Amino acid sequence: AMIRGTKSEEVIKVLEMIHFSKRKRVKEVTLDLSPTMMRIVRTAFPNATMTNDRFHVQKLFYEAIDELRITYRWMARDLENDEIQRCREQNMEYVPFRYANGDTRCFV
Structure with missing residues (x-):
């Protein structure tokens, strides 16, 4: 699914609709060098390793x-x-x- 916008609060709110037990199983997220994306990943996927693309x-x-x-x-x-x-x-x-x-x- 695609989430519109880049404001971390809005994206996090949408991602938090996914049950926490599923989000904590995410092991890795590939992202650009944006601090906003890093904040989103840290908040929504606490166990994930961040990999810069x-x-x-x-x-x-x-x-x-x-x-x-x-x-x-x-x-x-x-x-x-x-x-x-x-x-x-x-x-x-x-x-x-x-x-x-x-x-x-x-x-x-």
Whole structure:
């Protein structure tokens, strides 16, 4: 069955219509990372283990990695700009740093 709404009090009220003996037999509930859903599960299914669904965990992980990627890209760009400026000031040709695979720091 589907319960409309996301207010924990309303959802809990509907779930409490299921006899407590049945609700306490629930062993695991998969949910998103919502504190509201966690409160519902803790209240309505006291013996259940809460498992965060894979999609939401992967999304958080991807967002964190993407933030790091962007930060490091800007750092590499700043470093390259500083090196270019230093070479100009010293009348030297700028030769970008290359990794063993041939990529530069600021590869696209």
